[in-house]
Amino acid sequence: MPKTVVPEEKRRRRRPTRGGTVLSERLIVEAALRLLREHGSAGLTARRLGLALDCDPSTLYRYFRGMDEIILAIGDALIGQALHGWVPGGEWRADLRALGLRIHAAYIAHPQAAVLTTSRVTGRANELAADEVVLGVLHSAGLPAAETVRVYHAFIDQTLAFAALDAASLALPNAALRAEEVVWRSTYARLPASSHPHIAGIAPLLAAEMVTSAYPAALDLLLNGIAALRGRG
Amino acid sequence: MPKTVVPEEKRRRRRPTRGGTVLSERLIVEAALRLLREHGSAGLTARRLGLALDCDPSTLYRYFRGMDEIILAIGDALIGQALHGWVPGGEWRADLRALGLRIHAAYIAHPQAAVLTTSRVTGRANELAADEVVLGVLHSAGLPAAETVRVYHAFIDQTLAFAALDAASLALPNAALRAEEVVWRSTYARLPASSHPHIAGIAPLLAAEMVTSAYPAALDLLLNGIAALRGRG
């Protein structure tokens, strides 16, 4: 089989599948996103992808080395969507805040895909572009190089980490989702105050709070921390 | 098949497997943790578990409803390890810090298992105990109920989110790990300054920074934020 996948920009012979469509990386990634949304994060399979694109599953190996590489491409597409149309405003704090929220939002918009991709380093074009943008903003904030890297790390990891966690609960298949709901309503809400006094005291508040994202609050704390660094330096 | 799994504490008939060992939830979870460490986070399969325990894979269904329930049990065991032997010191900030670091460390100690479990709500005994402990500490800090819930949410999500992210890179199978290394060394380190000036300027610093965890720094920021809330309230 194709030991060497022909890179997208070098493709010349564009032969249609039995369904008549001409494939491309873009088309495959888009179909994968559709499948993920419809069938959940475990619903992306080579066979289903073939079915959706009306081609043989093995054809996908002409475009990607395997399912894993398709997943990386999906991740890069999400980052691309996050950055699409963004222009820096020039004020580091507002810019960083917007970037964080945009990246988080882009992942949350495709939770099933986010689950598969948030913790992968792809080295693909959009990921590199995003890193470059964030480092540029930090540079404009006037941080010394050593602190720039530390802050960059904290910022990007916190954003991805919350995106992953928030996506995970949004992406649970319906059965598991309902199971978790049941856990919250039955187990937590009915714990006897004798053994678990603190949970019992605020179980309803908990159930309401835990369905929202803690990311915006955490982001603002981080930005405060960066501001403090600048003041000191 | 067993529509109803007999709960562990109700087990009476303890029949040995063909290998002569008598099974239990504990034994199964321990074997699973061993498999995960040896074969990576995708290496936990019912067949392998059967091989490791010298029993038929279908026997596992007498103890758990399926692989997913085994994964939840593994997660609960990790939380149990994190809390094991911990006693509150009475000072809320030190207590919260210790709790966060212990939970993070317990997951990081089993990265392949952490990848599978960090974002799951189990409702099992150890998880409930941990929640109770954290809420107890926040209560002792004197926060009003509404803020207790918000802070609890931010604290626990941040801890789990970073644990998941940090575990994910530690848990990558060797092949993928080497691939990411290559990305850092080749792609990032050799980007031309013309297209990616900021990355090119600090690539060596980045490569060194990105292999550590940003959690301790993020945790301290959060604790600062809580302290500020108390001062205000």
Added chain:
DNA sequence: GCGCTAAGGTCAACGGCGTTGGCATAAGGA
């Protein structure tokens, strides 16, 4: 001690998965 019941073990099979080697065909440069 003895029998009965059913818990808990085993076995074989199902459908689905990612991936691969071999083959057919048609695109596009010469």
Added chain:
DNA sequence: TCCTTATGCCAACGCCGTTGACCTTAGCGC
């Protein structure tokens, strides 16, 4: 127009989780 070879398709391999039927024996009531 011909030839090469990129790119599509097919069939098959060895995994996977899960299930239903079967069998064995532990442990209870007497």
